[in-house]
Amino acid sequence: MIQRKISPPGKVSLGLNELIQYRELFYFFTWRDIKVKYKQTSLGIVWALLQPLGMMLIFTFLFSKTWKIDTTPVQYPIFVLAGLILWNLFSASVSHAGESMIKNGNIISKIYFPRLVIPCSSVLVAFFDFLMGLLIFIVLEVLINILACADLMNCIISFLFDFFLIYFNCLVLN
Numbered sequence: 001m002i003q004r005k006i007s008p009p010g011k012v013s014l015g016l017n018e019l020i021q022y023r024e025l026f027y028f029f030t031w032r033d034i035k036v037k038y039k040q041t042s043l044g045i046v047w048a049l050l051q052p053l054g055m056m057l058i059f060t061f062l063f064s065k066t067w068k069i070d071t072t073p074v075q076y077p078i079f080v081l082a083g084l085i086l087w088n089l090f091s092a093s094v095s096h097a098g099e100s101m102i103k104n105g106n107i108i109s110k111i112y113f114p115r116l117v118i119p120c121s122s123v124l125v126a127f128f129d130f131l132m133g134l135l136i137f138i139v140l141e142v143l144i145n146i147l148a149c150a151d152l153m154n155c156i157i158s159f160l161f162d163f164f165l166i167y168f169n170c171l172v173l174n
Helices: 016-021 023-039 046-066 076-103 105-110 117-148 152-173
Strands: none
Touching (some): 046 076, 046 117, 076 105, 076 117
């Protein structure tokens, strides 16, 4: 009786070269998931813009009155929106990456391709939602700063200060 010992190769690798070779498949899975996600809603791509805006409004109305949180250099709605879009990116990335492996089980068992393509494409779909939320964040930040200050240069400096302050704080806290 012959016994064989199966052992891993000498080093652990993510197979990034293979991911680059299968970049068209990576693009296809990402684009397919984005199309399916927004075709099923009646509002389509507008839903990606309304969702973070609606959550920001709910959080602002509920928590700005009940909890007195001091966000002195930044307006409270901007503060809430910055946290929400980062949290949505993390939450959607983790939950959809796990679901994608189960959802695409038939494809995984039939043909060969790098398995990392499927969860990474789900993370890119979540990143697309993040970009839509970031667009809302930038527009809202510019509007609030233009309404709050009369000098254009002060508005630009205030916008950049708020933007980097919020995202630096969110990255440090997470």
